[in-house]
Amino acid sequence: MARKLLLAHIDVPGIHTFDVYRQNGGYRAVEKALRTMSPDEVVEEVKKSGLRGRGGAGFPTGMKWGFLAKPEGVPRYLVCNGDESEPGTFKDRYLMTYIPHLLIEGMIVSSYALGANTSYIYIRGEMMPQIHIVEKAIAEAKAAGFLGKNILGTGYDLEIHVQPGGGAYICGEETALLESLEGERGNPRIKPPFPAVAGLYGCPTVVNNVESIAATVPIVNDGGEEYAKIGIERSTGTKLISASGNLVRPGVYEIEMGLPMEEFIYSDEYCGGIANGKRLKAVVAGGSSVPILPTHLALKTANGEPRLMTYESLADGGFVTGTAMGSGGFIAFDEDQCIVRNTLNFTRFYHHESCGQCSPCREGTGWMEKVLHKIEYGYGDISDIDLLWDIQQKIDGHTICPLGDASAWPVASAIRHFRDEFEWHILHPEEAQTRNYGLVGEVVES
Amino acid sequence: MADEKFKVTIDGIPVEVAPGTTILNAARQVGGDIVPPAMCYYSKLEGSGGKCRTCLVKVSKGSEKDPRPMPKLVASCRTTVMDGMEVQNITSPDVLEARKGVVEMLLINHPLDCPVCDQAGECKLQDLSYEHGVSQTRYEFKRRTFEPIDIGDNIKLHMNRCILCYRCVYVADQLTGKREHGIINRGDHAEISTFIENALDNDFIGNVIDVCPVGALTDRTFRFKSRVWFTKPVDAHRDCPTCSGKVTLWYKGEEVLRVTARKDEYNEVEAFICDTCRFDKKKTVDWILEEPTPISKQSVIDANHYNVFSPPPVIKKNLQLQEANEEQLERTERLK
Secondary structure (H helix, E strand, C coil), X not given: CCCCCCCCCCCCCCCCCHHHHHHCCCCHHHHHHHHHCCHHHHHHHHHHHCCECCCCCCCEHHHHHHCCCCCCCCCCEEEEEECCCCCCCCHXXXXXXXXXXHHHHHHHHHHHHHCCCEEEEEECCXXXXXXXXXXXXXXXXXXXXCCEEEECCCCEEEEEXXXXXXXXXXXXXXXXXXXXXXXXXXXXXXXXXXXXXXXXXXCCEEEEXXXXXXXXXXXXXXXXXXXXXXXXXXEECEEEEEEEECECCCEEXXXXXXCEHHHHHHCCCCCCCEHHHCCEEEEECCCCCCCEEEHHHHHECCCCCECECCHHHHCCCHHHHCCCCCCCEEEEEECCCCHHHHHHHHHHHHHHHCCCCCHHHHHHHHHHHHHHHHHHCCCCCCHHXXXXXXXXXXXCCCCCCCHHHHHHHHHHHHHHHHHHHHHHHHHCHHHHHHCXXXXXXXXXXX | XXXXXXXXXXXXXXXXXXXXXXXXXXXXXXXXXXXXXXXXXXXXXXXXXXXXXXXXXXXXXXXXXXXXXXXXXXXXXXXXXXCCCEEECCCCHHHHHHHHHHHHHHHHCCCCCHHHCCCCCCCHHHHHHHHHCCCCCCCCCCCCCCCCEECCCCEEECHHHCCCCCHHHHHHHHHHCCCCEEEECCHHHCEEEECCCCCCCCCXXXXXXXXXXXXXXXXXXXXXXXXXXXXXXXEEECCCCCCCCEEEEEEECCEEEEEEECECCCCCECCCCCHHHHHHCCCHHHCEEEEECCCCCCCHHHCCCCXXXXXCHHHHHCHHHHHHCHHHHHHHXXXX
């Protein structure tokens, strides 16, 4: 049985309440950090742990905290990014629903480390139940003296506010989130300046994912070195994976970094294989924006080594034969799924969610959706594939924020790995309406 | 360290600029072909820029201290220079290709109704697409469309033509103090709109017309009066209690068809003007003429170019005006 750090007590009945959480060792990290450690020591432990941002980019959290500017007389803020909107990712919602106090505990520890006296949890508006749960958890923690003025008699003050978002994907981008939090239109800011220098209300700010903040709790409890023992290389600790798609047992799993992807899909401890005895066709390993991989590249890297669930192994081969860890939104496709349709679905999402600030993303995402729509519904032209390739190239890397890149990568990878399926769609428009392409190289001409 | 200078090389041309200068402004100090085009950046509007992505450049050397190149193309209007930075603009095929892509994207939802657009002839999008675009579009779908609406007594909004540069939003924010329009919706369905039941009504709101790089915001008092290249721009001024009063009058024959602020070579106004000057003072008697506005040889407005502007007869008839325009009259006599 793999070690569980975040979801260790998830099955305890009533763990969402303060009392049960406390009886199961909750808020030990707050006591330890506030009573025995200085803020810098907490930052040092997080640096030692090698924890990397769980929101998608995988930037080392300790390093991010180290960048925080600390001018005199200016407040600093910690903002928790709970605007989880990536298609395929639902781990933060799970965490906030079932074990909200873990997030609150992490928020207190992290805020203490950063010297923030006001912290925000930004949760997307669709997650109303989770907002209520987290607000209730905050009230409970406050009643127990873990929030408010002079926490545990240590002289440290902290208030945590929950801010519901409007449900825009773009507000998960850290600077757009800050704009939204300030009450402005959620347009990403142009960086630099980075939030660590001028973030919320122009003050130094750290924005962290829900899971990253929760992970600081075991790091403080057991020490950063202990945490770093889990996992391999620069991918340390455990990671929540939201598995969905054609799996026997989809759901949120906490894995140790370094688990082979094959084991994750087929082992009974995790997803239990592909549903209905079908074969695996493709995998999106980290949420809709990371490149999709066909089975042979998903289970083995281009060198023939087993593909592991780590930042490095998933990225092995770059975007040509690899993918990325992303936010851990694991989507499995069986042989009956249509890649063209799926790509259209993803692109429609990005078209809908583009903020419209910069031209390539605003216009390009809509264009790609229209071309894909045309191909999917049997009006495609063979030159449309090259057109799509060219459009995604014109978006990738030319935009203010990563949404442009995120919209380009799924299209690029789908064409790169499943070009034959696109061609089949275009050459057999009527047949494509009635049946699916199936696995690569298996098409029987009818 | 006030006079400390950073040395930057843009397309092989070295220039020394003050720290904090953006790459675009450093290039403007050099001038000529190497200046990246800018559709959304406006030096007089704080916070503008970074949106249109036409000014993308490649930074092939970050700085003297950290010579690594930047991984992506950067928006030159919002990237400040570092000492020893090397920038490639027109010498980089990547940049030209990316810019071509941006121009194509800007045009896919643009109606291309230049034949009936008041901005034609002084439109930055026209210039940009002539320079960087291709003659045919690969876009074969329906374009997004809106009905033209009046968003104020004197301002017409053609949302179809808008490229969402946000300049007019910044003008309203920074010049008028009370913004009554903004961007609603997201993505390619985003549009400029006034807040519910509000009209743009402010002493300085007419400036949104001047900052608009395309024909999305046009002057209703000039609407369909003339093609811009049939008019002759003349610099003039008046003693205005609210603004600097320094304007350009656009004459057709003896009639002033339009009043705008004076613009520099990058199409930016020198000083914002008030709505009274812009919309209400359309008689020669209101103004003291200076001289013909210098117009770039590349511009279509230069087509029927001229050096001498002959003052309308109204000046010769009116003694007071004669006195006020003495210098101009003398100059005209001299050049005859």
